[in-house]
Amino acid sequence: EAQVTQNPRYLITVTGKKLTVTCSQNMNHEYMSWYRQDPGLGLRQIYYSMNVEVTDKGDVPEGYKVSRKEKRNFPLILESPSPNQTSLYFCASSFEAGRAGSTDTQYFGPGTRLTVL
Amino acid sequence: KQEVTQIPAALSVPEGENLVLNCSFTDSAIYNLQWFRQDPGKGLTSLLLIQSSQREQTSGRLNASLDKSSGRSTLYIAASQPGDSATYLCAVPAGNNRKLIWGLGTSLAVNP
Numbered sequence: 001e002a003q004v005t006q007n008p009r010y011l012i013t014v015t016g017k018k019l020t021v022t023c024s025q026n027m028n029h030e031y032m033s034w035y036r037q038d039p040g041l042g043l044r045q046i047y048y049s050m051n052v053e054v055t056d057k058g059d060v061p062e063g064y065k066v067s068r069k070e071k072r073n074f075p076l077i078l079e080s081p082s083p084n085q086t087s088l089y090f091c092a093s094s095f096e097a098g099r100a101g102s103t104d105t106q107y108f109g110p111g112t113r114l115t116v117l
Numbered sequence: 118k119q120e121v122t123q124i125p126a127a128l129s130v131p132e133g134e135n136l137v138l139n140c141s142f143t144d145s146a147i148y149n150l151q152w153f154r155q156d157p158g159k160g161l162t163s164l165l166l167i168q169s170s171q172r173e174q175t176s177g178r179l180n181a182s183l184d185k186s187s188g189r190s191t192l193y194i195a196a197s198q199p200g201d202s203a204t205y206l207c208a209v210p211a212g213n214n215r216k217l218i219w220g221l222g223t224s225l226a227v228n229p
Contacts, residue, residue, distance in 0.1 A: 009158075033216065035217075040221070042219045042220065042221045042222070043206075043208075043217070043219040045216040045217075048215055048216060050215075056215070058216055059216070090160065090161060092217075105151065105163050105166050106151070106163070106217065107163070108153075108160050108161035108162075108163075109160055110158070110159060110160035111158075111160045111161075
């Protein structure tokens with residue numbers, strides 16, 4: 001089954017304790033992206049990747065890191081989480097989103113609800 | 118700068134009703150527009166994608182229309198069911214097509 005998986009689905013942690021949220025897709029997609037969703041602000045892009053070893057900042061990258069060493073994986077790293085990073089996080093992938101004129105559908109993972117105390 | 122607005126923010130209807138959800142965008146130069154459904158704990162599911170050259174797209178009881186010149190899209194749900202209860206989001210790609218710009222969604226409750 002074609003899917004985007006995220007782990008963990010729920011996480012409660014404390015300020016400053018490094019954490020990684022994993023994202024994996026099995027569709028051989030080149031494009032992957034991370035969003036966070038907050039009440040009243042909607043979904044905002046954190047980082048995206050056009051392909052292996054190619055990543056770039058989205059609208060709200062502060063406090064986050066990413067890496068793309070393999071095509072299927074795009075982990076989100078919070079090196080020193082703070083309470084303002086409490087949010088619902090979504091990973092997305094697409095075959096060719098990011099290319100001019102692409103009309104490709106994006107596929108989303110189930111979300112990771114993160115609480116930072 | 119592209120902005121996406123969805124009205125109403127919340128909607129409650131009795132089962133069986135036909136309903137329309139609205140999405141408006143400020144920049145008509147879009148590649149496509151997508152409608153998504155968000156269920157608690159189940160992530161985001163793409164419902165329909167309308168390409169910029171299309172006027173509408175249909176999937177089962179769902180019909181989405183696109184009027185680029187007026188910056189509007191509607192999602193029509195026929196014969197609503199309690200299982201349609203969810204938040205519906207619309208999104209358009211940013212100018213460089215490297216992210217989606219989202220509305221805040223319409224929270225729909227279909228009452229038995």
